Amino acid sequence: MLGVEGLAGPLGRAALLVGLIGAFFGLIAAVMGTRNEDEKVLRLVPRFATLSCVSAIAAFAAMEWAMITRDFSLAYIQKVGSKSTPALYNFTAVWSALEGSILLWLLVLTCLTSGIVFKYRTRITDPMVGWAVATMFFVGIFFFILTLGPANPFAVGAPGVLDGPGPNPLLQNHILVVFHPPILYLGYVGMTVPFAFAIGALITGRVGEGWLVETRRWALFSWGFLTLGIILGSWWSYEVLGWSGVWAWDPVENASFIPWLTGTAYIHSVLVQERRGMLRVWNLSLLVSTFSLTILGTFLTRSGVLNSVHAFSESSIGPYLLSFFAIIVVVSVALIGWRGQKLHSPGTIDSPLSREGAFLANNVVFSVFAFVVLLGTVFPLIIEAFQNRQLVVGEPFFDKLAVPAGLTLLFLMCVAPVLPWRKASGELLADRLFWPAWGGIGALAFSVGLGATGFAPLLTFALGGFAGGAALRQLVLATRRQGLRGFVGRANGGMVVHIGVILIAVALAASNSYTHSQELLLKQGVVATFDGHTFELMGFKEESDARSTVVAAMVRVDGGKTYTPAITKYKSIGTNIGTPSVKSSFVKDIYLTIEPPVKVSSKTAKIKVFIKPMVMWLWIGGGLMGVGTVLSAFPGRRRKPTDATSALVPSETSA
Amino acid sequence: MSDELRHEQQFLLRSLRDLDNERAAGDIDDADYAALRDGYIARTAAITRELAGAEVATSAISRGWVRRMLVVVCVVAVGAGAGVWVARQSGQRLPGQSASGAIEQSSSGILASARQLNFSDPGKAIELYTQVLKLEPDNAEALTYRSWILALTARAATGSVKQLALVTAVNDLLRAQKVDNEYPDAHCFLGIVYFRFLNSASLAKPQLDTCKAMNPPEEVQSFVDAIVADVDKALAK
Numbered sequence: 001m002l003g004v005e006g007l008a009g010p011l012g013r014a015a016l017l018v019g020l021i022g023a024f025f026g027l028i029a030a031v032m033g034t035r036n037e038d039e040k041v042l043r044l045v046p047r048f049a050t051l052s053c054v055s056a057i058a059a060f061a062a063m064e065w066a067m068i069t070r071d072f073s074l075a076y077i078q079k080v081g082s083k084s085t086p087a088l089y090n091f092t093a094v095w096s097a098l099e100g101s102i103l104l105w106l107l108v109l110t111c112l113t114s115g116i117v118f119k120y121r122t123r124i125t126d127p128m129v130g131w132a133v134a135t136m137f138f139v140g141i142f143f144f145i146l147t148l149g150p151a152n153p154f155a156v157g158a159p160g161v162l163d164g165p166g167p168n169p170l171l172q173n174h175i176l177v178v179f180h181p182p183i184l185y186l187g188y189v190g191m192t193v194p195f196a197f198a199i200g201a202l203i204t205g206r207v208g209e210g211w212l213v214e215t216r217r218w219a220l221f222s223w224g225f226l227t228l229g230i231i232l233g234s235w236w237s238y239e240v241l242g243w244s245g246v247w248a249w250d251p252v253e254n255a256s257f258i259p260w261l262t263g264t265a266y267i268h269s270v271l272v273q274e275r276r277g278m279l280r281v282w283n284l285s286l287l288v289s290t291f292s293l294t295i296l297g298t299f300l301t302r303s304g305v306l307n308s309v310h311a312f313s314e315s316s317i318g319p320y321l322l323s324f325f326a327i328i329v330v331v332s333v334a335l336i337g338w339r340g341q342k343l344h345s346p347g348t349i350d351s352p353l354s355r356e357g358a359f360l361a362n363n364v365v366f367s368v369f370a371f372v373v374l375l376g377t378v379f380p381l382i383i384e385a386f387q388n389r390q391l392v393v394g395e396p397f398f399d400k401l402a403v404p405a406g407l408t409l410l411f412l413m414c415v416a417p418v419l420p421w422r423k424a425s426g427e428l429l430a431d432r433l434f435w436p437a438w439g440g441i442g443a444l445a446f447s448v449g450l451g452a453t454g455f456a457p458l459l460t461f462a463l464g465g466f467a468g469g470a471a472l473r474q475l476v477l478a479t480r481r482q483g484l485r486g487f488v489g490r491a492n493g494g495m496v497v498h499i500g501v502i503l504i505a506v507a508l509a510a511s512n513s514y515t516h517s518q519e520l521l522l523k524q525g526v527v528a529t530f531d532g533h534t535f536e537l538m539g540f541k542e543e544s545d546a547r548s549t550v551v552a553a554m555v556r557v558d559g560g561k562t563y564t565p566a567i568t569k570y571k572s573i574g575t576n577i578g579t580p581s582v583k584s585s586f587v588k589d590i591y592l593t594i595e596p597p598v599k600v601s602s603k604t605a606k607i608k609v610f611i612k613p614m615v616m617w618l619w620i621g622g623g624l625m626g627v628g629t630v631l632s633a634f635p636g637r638r639r640k641p642t643d644a645t646s647a648l649v650p651s652e653t654s655a
Numbered sequence: 656m657s658d659e660l661r662h663e664q665q666f667l668l669r670s671l672r673d674l675d676n677e678r679a680a681g682d683i684d685d686a687d688y689a690a691l692r693d694g695y696i697a698r699t700a701a702i703t704r705e706l707a708g709a710e711v712a713t714s715a716i717s718r719g720w721v722r723r724m725l726v727v728v729c730v731v732a733v734g735a736g737a738g739v740w741v742a743r744q745s746g747q748r749l750p751g752q753s754a755s756g757a758i759e760q761s762s763s764g765i766l767a768s769a770r771q772l773n774f775s776d777p778g779k780a781i782e783l784y785t786q787v788l789k790l791e792p793d794n795a796e797a798l799t800y801r802s803w804i805l806a807l808t809a810r811a812a813t814g815s816v817k818q819l820a821l822v823t824a825v826n827d828l829l830r831a832q833k834v835d836n837e838y839p840d841a842h843c844f845l846g847i848v849y850f851r852f853l854n855s856a857s858l859a860k861p862q863l864d865t866c867k868a869m870n871p872p873e874e875v876q877s878f879v880d881a882i883v884a885d886v887d888k889a890l891a892k
Binding site for chain 2: 248249250251253254277341342344346347350351368371372375376377379380381383390391392393394395396397398400420421422423425427428519
């Protein structure tokens with residue numbers, strides 16, 4: 001007879017099977033109902049969506065239950081569970097490896113599908129909605145098949161196992177593991193919604209601007225979560241990995257960054273289509289690319305084909321993901337080809353010096369950037385597949401690409417917000433760019449006055465000041481007219497996002513260009529000095545429990561607070577993980593790590609010190625991007641898409 | 656086709672209305688307004704004529720094709736250029752390294768990579784140990800293993816090259832012992848170098864005894880015992 005602790009497996013498997021059936025019949029109902037215009041059948045769609053969503057919730061709950069009760073009858077719990085893992089990290093261990101992360105993906109996807117069906121329940125007979133829902137069910141079926149096949153989290157494990165190693169040590173020493181993966185997944189999976197509506201628009205032939213209006217907020221929602229997930233990932237890397245950096249162009253980082261680039265291009269170019277009826281094929285291609293890149297990214301990171309700090313163990317999931325990726329690309333391209341005539345844009349660009357011209361330039365930069373990052377990420381994989389040679393495309397390659405691309409985008413952020421649609425005259429530009437340009441000159445003078453050197457960082461600060469001035473100009477004009485409501489709406493919220501991006505660019509330029517580091521051999525009672533700061537080893541702190549042994553050096557910085565860089569030895573895995581300790585301020589961070597081997601008896605510690613300017617502004621910039629996204633999503637008293645950029649909002653015109 | 660033309664005609668008529676609004680809002684100056692308005696009116700008139708049965712201007716069609724071809728050429732050029740650039744920027748991946756980017760490795764990370772190359776790629780391993788010694792000149796493990804690999808590869812050399820390599824190896828092994836006298840590998844390797852490569856049993860004996868006293872790992876225990884026995888035999892002669 002099964003004990004309570006053995007029930008999670010059968011329950012989870014049953015829930016996944018029921019969910020698959022629900023999604024399958026949901027797909028059939030959506031397709032048949034839409035094709036035959038059968039309202040009765042279409043009315044069944046919400047029930048199937050609810051069934052598959054409730055099943056996914058049940059399966060996820062069963063997995064959490066198995067993890068909490070340490071049900072070692074399951075192979076997944078044997079792999080990532082441990083009796084000694086603290087409750088919080090035991091909870092997050094569910095998404096710490098391949099099978100659980102796919103289950104989390106499925107959970108978010110089925111909830112989103114249910115949400116879409118609920119939102120459009122009164123318009124379920126609209127063929128575009130019907131085909132969009134069918135597309136979401138199709139994607140859902142794929143993920144249900146994964147969880148029942150090659151990535152089954154409820155597979156039975158070897159008998160007699162009473163304990164496991166716990167999750168990867170890097171996933172059990174920081175609170176961000178609770179937030180970073182689910183938020184990133186909301187971004188990834190959220191891209192399914194605009195993709196599904198794009199497919200719906202292509203199938204029905206309603207490829208005008210209507211489908212964009214339907215999906216605008218969903219695209220923004222997904223982009224916002226993807227942005228936040230990436231920022232949290234960088235923060236986690238900074239706080240956990242001990243190398244003092246935030247971005248290493250690791251394949252998994254690139255896998256999230258590439259769809260972010262195409263997604264960012266989309267939320268800009270979609271404005272051109274709404275306003276000028278242009279770039280229809282381009283926008284559809286960007287959406288298809290963004291969604292398919294999330295699947296390709298999942299293949300890269302979850303199939304074990306790339307060796308990375310994030311890559312999970314070898315699995316058979318790779319061919320499934322690649323096949324699904326191929327299906328998405330082929331079907332989408334075929335549909336776009338089929339609707340080729342209808343996708344012809346009636347508008348043309350009247351002048352490159354116009355808002356649409358700037359958006360087009362922005363799109364070219366984002367797309368080339370995304371393409372080259374993708375190429376750099378998959379190139380070693382392609383060479384390994386065909387020539388059996390193991391190559392690496394190193395950080396300098398990506399940096400050489402990122403600096404000019406970033407500077408070009410900053411320049412566009414200076415000019416684009418003040419440009420009108422169609423054509424800008426020289427006088428108009430001179431008038432509107434006057435104060436922003438002074439912002440740039442001021443930023444340059446200020447940074448030179450502080451002793452900043454180097455062409456690229458100084459250009460970044462100058463363009464940052466310029467672009468910040470352009471964004472502030474827009475916000476000042478809007479708030480003068482509308483008060484606090486001037487922060488709300490797509491254009492104004494977008495400017496808040498721009499300010500966040502500028503802060504990040506400036507912080508990255510400063511921290512990458514002016515970081516100083518030194519390895520100090522600290523002796524207890526002796527004060528060492530580096531870069532104008534004092535460091536004194538006050539002693540060691542050693543803590544041990546069933547899971548790990550932590551040795552922390554207590555280092556007093558500048559005669560004030562004591563910081564504790566540590567090394568944790570995880571007993572069951574035998575891995576040593578360093579944990580940095582950071583003194584943060586608005587001006588600079590003092591980042592301390594302890595270097596092995598640690599010999600407590602010798603009363604000495606080798607401490608690596610990094611002095612990193614402006615790092616805190618990265619997180620502030622990330623927060624502003626989040627706030628700006630929320631503000632952009634609010635409808636506000638917005639202009640019609642066809643209004644002039646300087647037109648008054650409706651309330652003013654009526655007054 | 657006529658549907659599309661009608662759609663384009665409506666779009667242009669709407670554009671004319673938008674243009675008036677934009678001028679009123681101060682976004683477009685008078686000269687640009689006039690030029691854009693004339694252009695839209697001319698295009699609207701052409702479409703209206705076309706809808707009425709007039710022939711399509713062939714020059715417009717050929718211009719469209721030229722533009723498309725230009726876009727295709729540009730895309731192919733960017734793709735090819737990016738491919739060549741990526742290929743030129745790629746390099747040999749080391750054990751433990753990810754396929755793209757790199758977290759700046761600490762000395763312990765580089766040591767871990769070097770250890771895995773000791774036998775498969777000794778040249779690269781020496782390079783990595785040298786990298787560690789640049790970061791930490793007193794790293795006993797890097798000093799020891801670089802010397803050991805150097806001594807092993809020197810066996811194939813002759814004359815002064817061999818001599819120089821062995822002298823360097825011995826000096827670095829002695830320095831490793833000075834840095835950390837409790838590190839057994841430095842004693843074991845130096846004993847072997849003295850006995851096998853420099854034929855000096857008397858110099859090898861104290862090193863190998865120290866090595867044995869430090870309980871070397873089980874897998875090399877029998878090897879150490881065998882070489883100690885050989886040294887004892889040589890000394891007995």
